[in-house]
């Protein structure tokens with residue numbers, strides 16, 4: 001067993017720390033909030049981000065990122081838009097980084113493996129992504145993920161390190177594909193939530209999933225992803241999960257939008273992150289730059305900007321007819 005580091009004490013960082021610690025690893029968890037550090041080390045719980053779960057005493061929370069940097073590998077689980085600034089403080093030991101966040105950086109339009117590569121020069125980078133509600137992983141429920149690194153040997157080595165009886169990684173060398181799925185599905189989950197909130201029915205939700213997958217695939221292929229990754233755990237698998245449940249923060253945000261509530265109100269008082277709200281405008285820019293048509297993503301951007309739900313839905317449904325396919 002190894003000493004592993006985790007950056008980010010939100011729901012997902014804490015759940016990953018828990019499943020790794022339950023497998024016998026010692027986990028150093030870097031946490032931003034002093035009250036969360038105190039709760040994890042004092043009473044083995046994270047009431048702010050993962051309430052109701054008793055955590056392993058193999059998890060030690062810290063505010064000292066240099067201590068986490070000494071681990072054999074570091075899982076990076078910050079919100080996507082804060083990854084660059086957090087990694088800037090991580091001392092460089094050449095330790096592998098496993099990126100577990102989902103999104104595209106605003107401004108640069110870069111995937112997170114590109115951001116990490118720039119921020120921590122010299123560390124090999126892998127991406128872990130898939131259908132993974134944090135509370136289920138922390139509860140020890142069976143979960144499968146994609147673990148992608150350009151270097152196949154590294155991907156296999158990291159998969160062997162993190163694999164647990166309830167966490168099964170599937171290895172890939174398609175880093176871009178693994179990232180596209182996680183980033184795009186969050187935007188599409190908002191759209192499915194809107195369908196739910198506006199009472200548009202199950203047929204409409206299935207249509208958004210299917211046509212959303214088509215636009216995920218168009219964008220992914222244009223950016224060099226492989227089709228089998230997009231139809232795998234990190235793409236279609238995560239899309240189906242996140243578009244089906246109010247356990248998803250992105251889906252829940254969409255439900256509120258579909259009920260006609262403004263995005264600012266829905267986002268203002270939450271401490272948890274709904275990545276799709278940040279990714280949608282960035283994805284729309286990246287798609288435009290790649291010459292890819294993403295009508296569902298465009299619709300989500302309009303709704304986040306306060307457009308009327310009925311008008312946005314009508315505009316989507318009255319687009320020129322086209323052949324089915326990607």
Ligand SMILES: NC(=O)c1ccc[n+]([C@@H]2O[C@H](COP(=O)([O-])OP(=O)(O)OC[C@H]3O[C@@H](n4cnc5c(N)ncnc54)[C@H](O)[C@@H]3O)[C@@H](O)[C@H]2O)c1
Pocket residue numbers: 008009010011012013014031032033049077078079080082086100101102103132133134135271272273274275
């Ligand atoms: N929760 C899940 O089920 C889940 C599963 C898979 C992937 N993810 C991804 O993991 C990433 C983290 O999500 P989460 O659910 O753990 O977070 P969360 O919503 O539970 O908690 C918010 C996190 O944001 C951090 N944060 C807030 N402001 C910050 C700042 N200025 N700088 C750095 N960090 C800041 C907080 O410290 C906390 O760790 C996201 O990209 C998310 O999409 C989440």
Ligand SMILES: O=P(O)(O)OC[C@H](O)CO
Pocket residue numbers: 102130131132133134186189238241242247248249250251273274275
């Ligand atoms: O709650 P969400 O919408 O951020 O989704 C969590 C995970 O990404 C699901 O795989």
